[in-house]
Amino acid sequence: MRILLMTLGSRGDVQPFIALGCALKSDGHDVAVSTAANFTDMIEKAGLRSAPVSVDMQAELEGSVLMEGMRSVRGLIRAWRLSQDLMQTQLQDVWDVAHREHPDVIVYHPKAFSAVYAARSLGIMAMPVYLQPAYTLTGAFPNPIYPWRRSGLLTRRLNRAFLWLTRLGYSSLLRKWFAKRQDVPSKSSIDVLTGYHPAGNPVPRFHAFSQHLVPSPDDYGIHERTTGYWFVDPDDTWQPPADLEAFLSAGPAPVYVGFGSMPSQDARALTRDVVAALDMAGQRGIIATGWSGLSGGDLPPQHFALESAPHSWLFPRCAAVVHHGGAGSTHEGLRWGRPTVICPVFGDQPFWGYVVARLGAGPRPVKQKKITGQVLADRIIQALDPAIASAAEDIGSLLRAEGGARQAADLITEIARDQQTAD
Template sequence: MRVLISTYGTRGDVQPFVALAKALKAHGHVVALCTPTGFRGMVERHDIPYAHMDNAVLELTEAVLSATTRAEQRRLFKGFGAIIRAGLDDEWRAARELEPDVLVYHSKALGSHHIAEKLGAAELLAMPLPLTPTREFPVPIVPSFRLGGWLNALSYRVVSLANAVWAGATNDFRVKTLGLAPLSRFADPMKKADGSAVPALYAFSEHLLPRPTDWPPQAQVTGCWFLDEADRWTPPAALQAFLEAGPPPVYVGFGSMGAAHADSRAATVLKAVALTGERAVLATGWGGMKAHELPPNVFMLESAPHDWLFPRMSAVVHHGGAGSTMAGLRAGKPTVICPFLGDQPFWGHMILRAGVGPQPIPQKSLTAEQLVDAIRTALSPPVRAQAAAVGERIRAEDGVARAVQLIEQEHSRWSHRHARLDA
């Protein structure tokens, strides 16, 4: 089986797919991972063949996230169309080089769905968050959790509406590059050309979000795809010394989010840490926090592998990306989510519902006093016990093995179907 995996975005959008690629390769399949060149080192460090995607996508994403005004964000977004079109060509180039039987792709990899149609190949959408409609909860990018059954299901139309933004680029790609007919601007990306559903693999744990009872069999929750890097990483001596000098600290980091207001955000966090009396490790990420003077009970670093760092923490405070959320729970740590955008409020709500953390605090209203209350709630014995129990269950899962099994099954169905058609 030849599998092309395509994804783009921040680290949390790429790292799980490296784990999946490793598992597919270990099962004897030929695999390549198409993602921006900024992640090429990570891909190849794990001995996965890399397929080129221009880094302009990643650079523009970082610039948009770092923009300090809405006007600047709008100006930057004007450049997305041409960059998206170039990314579609990169996906097509990778497909021609590998000649895959199966395409596995993140929804942000906009070309793979159309390339599968062109090649007549099997395809599977793969995501760390649910996009299949259900009455049980709204689409994760909708901030309200009080819509009710039929409105929850209706909210998933947002996926088609979001896809319409890039319909000009994707239809240009379909017609001029692939020789396919154009699609309606509001075509459902979760449907194939024959109207059947695209199989979907969701890489999160049912111990945090159980699989909805009204989902079709094509939508499966596999468990998380964790990429372990602890054995490849040596901590700085200063970090090791800090950890050994006292009780486990609280982790605070906002990943690729929020370079704007980095100084004031760090000041808020430092004030909260001082009020709690806890030790803390602060991760700057892409610049979400900046501090020039630190008290002795706080250590700041750019980043560290979550599978190494989180087990050494007492609790984790972060933006609520799916990867960070699952990594914290895997380590059995109570979680405080301070969301910026997208699906982050959704995961904050799931953390609250599971009893492994407090009510999420939106970044736009974050205060030191709120963060103090949240950290104290997270460190309370009932929440710590619940987080430890959930962590034990998540560590017992093998999400990548389940994903490989489902991909192989889909390839087998696809092969049998084509064999009948050729007979």
């Protein structure tokens, strides 16, 4: 079968789809991954075909635009307007790629939501993938986007309100897109969060995170499939730079600190606080630079500035990990049994910080904007407590045994073949 995987966003939005693609390819399917062109090398190195879209929203919004949006209302409005224009381009990109590829089935991230309309036009199924427990109604816990974590009588209603607002936002974008297009044969509404089936049947909705972190609520329907996180297999051919290998060999396991794609309003100050925290905690550190805005600068010899390295290679060699709390970084750190300190910025990141603390695999999260040397040092010291380290190891064993990408690939193959037989 020809299977098209469609996702947009950061590395954390793309890698799970590559993992799924590898599992599907091993079953003999022809798999293409559609996302921003800057991920083409990663996709092709995994042995998959790349079907890139023309716009990389993350790159367009990086740097000064995003910083301005964090500093002022005027900047926020400018960033919002730019994102709306880019979304219109991406809606058409997703449609165009799907029609060029003409797959037998589409599996898509909600950010690539026009994939549902492309699937209807092509007469094929489109199955959604959720990397956070945000897009299915439940009364078991608050939506991860909310700032509170306790459930109550209003939890289900508030979660319903979030989903209503999400669909409203998608509808607004789609109306603008429809107004410009003549090639969308049917513009009647489809629920972009629940997928599409040519016969009107429900399709599976994949929750690509671990049940050991977020157990499936009792009020989930039978079409909600929590598979476990979709991990990319470690790259056994990757060779570390000589200076990184020398640093790791020169002393005890360091603490990794990196904030992924989260920008910093003052990279130098944040880096100073990170270095001070590591020193106060008595730990060597690997400080990830790049997108997060952390500055390598002239670090003292007990710390190492790292531009990039596969987390699946690096994290097992670290004593603990400190990061922003994206779903991917959280699962990857726990996959290798590493005690985890989460310093969230926005979105679902505080939720994952709460999950880690609830499991005993790390201390309470601390917002990145509240980091000081002493505050972060205290969190690192707590994370290295033997009880927390042991809990993280136990969770790692569970995550490594889940096989989330394999579970999802088997289900996709079964359902798609049943559909082809029915046709």
